[in-house]
Amino acid sequence: MHDRAEVAPQLHAWDHGLTVDQALAREFEARLVESSTLAVRVAYSVLRNREDAEDVAQEAFAKAYRSFSQLRDRERFRAWLVRMTWRMALDRQRANRRRIAREGHSDPWLPASTGRSLGPVEADVQVGLEARERAAHLWRAIDALSEKLRIVIVLAGIQEHDIKEVAALLELPEGTVKSRLFAARQQLKDALSWMADNRPKA
């Protein structure tokens, strides 16, 4: 589950008797393997749908491949990938919303107040309505955050990134990340406690 510890070394063609193109291809493969989970989770945190998230992550990797000569550094690659995936996921989300509005129906997993798709049911047979409602509360609280706070709290939640790692991924000062994380947690706690207090009784 936690693949962030794997550090893919930068390959040099002259060290391995490879052509430069082959060395680049190998490096990219290493980055793909180590960052695929991160990209999918970032996209999922926006889209709440595995297929959509994988589509977006795939497109992000394709873009990264096209620009890979400028993204060979591992940290730079991951930071770029996270930001690109986040933006593409937001674009996809807007497109989904427009499509849903145009078709005049809402997704069955869509919390009415947020207009966000929770996606199809996946092995959800044993999960009751109450669990789904709780999950929806958490997502609704996350969605209520501003975009700046949201990406920080999501990245901190993904693979238990610490502040330093989140700062590196977002290319922000650690102090900024720390203050945003604090603000995001406060708002989430407030929102979740309010939701709990105002939860309709069955």
Next chain:
Amino acid sequence: MDGRQQAQGLRPEAQAALSDSQLDRDIESAVGIEPSAEFLARVRTRIAAEPEPSAWRLSFGPMWGVAIAGIVLAIVVPQFLREETNRREVARMTPDIADVRREPMATPPAEARRNPARSGEVRRHRVQPAVVAAEDGGGLRRSRFDGLVLIAPGDQEAFDRLLTVVNDQSVELIAPVLESTRAGVDVMDAAVPAPLRTAEEGVNE
């Protein structure tokens, strides 16, 4: 495992007292999905359809710079050479032109200005314009025309004689004019100093 399933652990009654670590765990559970087994294969297939990010692209940026510099040089250098050729041609066609460097006019010292009658001060201040004979073609570049006066060879001879007379102090340039002015001489007469007029007429004093 889907994040929504794992978010079950979020107990509403405990949400008010949610700690940071609990919150992080809940979020991690919510977003903690794993890519499907075929995800990597799909990405690899997708990338196989992409044009290769070959190493030659690395040098594509510098190549553009070199190409643009080459185009600029190809335009500018012939133009410069053409202008240079034109200048040399003009110079070749006018070989007997002499140019005289124009120098600032000699200013008499302050005392001489106050007392023009004692014009010895003025006389000691020699006027020395630089007379430069016309050189070959290279001497006629535009930059060398700046501050120069071109005169014909015949005029140059007369001008040289005038300068010789002035520098030998054999003529009085200022005093007679001022004396005449005091005497109420006609303005037109005063405009051309007598010694100069004499020199022009070829009568040496």
